[in-house]
Amino acid sequence: MDERALRYFLAVVRQGSIRGAAGVLNVAASAISRQVADLEARCGLPLLERLPRGVVPTEAGKAVADHALQRAEDTRQLEDHLQQLRGLRQGAVRICCGEGFVGDLLENGLPGFAALYPQIRTRLELAGTQGVQASVGRGEADVGLAYNPVAETALRSVAVARQPLHLVMAPGHPLRDRKRIGLKSLAREAVALLSEGHGVRLLLQRVEADQRFHLVPVLETSSIDVLRRHAMAGQSITFLPAFAVAPEVKAGLLILRPLTDALLVEASAHILVRSRRRLPVPVERLLGILAEGMEAFRASPPVAEA
Structure with a gap:
């Protein structure tokens, strides 16, 4: 499938409308519409359900979006690997977390990663638990830190600690x-x-x-x-x-x-990644640093009386 068509289609699914995708991609809405129409013709199935206020993917559309996301992640992983072969450690890791994790992350998580990968940028976004799960599931974040998320097949927890x-x-x-x-x-x-x-x-x-x-x-x-x-x-x-x-x-x-x-x-804190994703080496190292260093991922001790 055409790389541009997949990229445009994934943006439409993420934004919920062709107009929204056009704004994010800085591309004319008509060009995106043509690419989506060509993609639907090639698949032989409707990929989007048109609603009064936007679009949602059909079952076929969800499959194509998953494929597009995997292609984009494979490309990013290849670029990361080539940089490592050239002796470079550059790029960015994207974290989405609840506000309650921020102090712990800044003090006990990111310093260790920055020391190991000084040339890699960190992009940090804040959201509630549902927003964190959505961001990781859509491939907008590499890592999510969430409090007591509901189970989703699109996500897996790489570290869990009881935090009442x-x-x-x-x-x-x-x-x-x-x-x-x-x-x-x-x-x-x-x-x-x-x-x-x-x-x-x-x-x-x-x-x-x-x-x-x-x-x-x-x-x-x-x-x-x-x-x-x-x-x-x-x-x-x-x-x-x-x-x-x-x-x-x-x-x-x-x-x-x-x-x-x-x-x-029995509530718990989770480090989340997208299921079935092949993680770049820096992201794998980041996961280990967060799980070992952050207080949120050590089982909470009994509260002492003050």
Whole structure:
């Protein structure tokens, strides 16, 4: 199949419209439409389902998109290998992660990789758990760091560590002396929550649904930093894994209390890559450095009483 047609088609699938692909590729929409039409004619099947607001791939379209993505990754891997044969260690690795991983990644993950591959750039994007999974699955990120992702056949976890969800609050909060805390008992408390699509929020919603109650947030945000600051100010309690607030806990600005709900106790942090992808050597080395160096991928110890 024509390389240009595959590249254009993959962009259409990723962007959800021909117009969006045209903007990303800086190519006329009419040229992309012609390439897609030629590709459909060659396959003998419709590859896109036209909707009022864009397009989605048909089953045949998904197969072609997977093929196009594999071709693009094979080309990138070949280029990386040729650079290594020429004695060069250049290029970029693309990481997509939840905000809660950032401090740990910058302190305990990336320095080791940068020392090993000083000429390789790192591209870091932030997203909620669903966004991380989508980015890795679409081939837009080489590596994803996600909290408690749902299983997907398109992805595989190369490292997993249990990281229970904890109650997070200011040291002077009235709940500080509680020893065993179930999520339902906090339904009337002032809570701050992450927005929809984040792994923490999805986990909380599962417990709420199972036990038939609702947390009503006084603050809802996509920012973990906002959650930390709101809790430190004593305005709310919130829920995060220990690694996401490790510096604040160490400084005595926040305290943690374990939650007893089984789903929250068994939550875990994952390093994700795309299934069946042949990873370039630098990405393989990065995975090992992250798994060995980051606090998020060491099993969380019991929380000490503050």
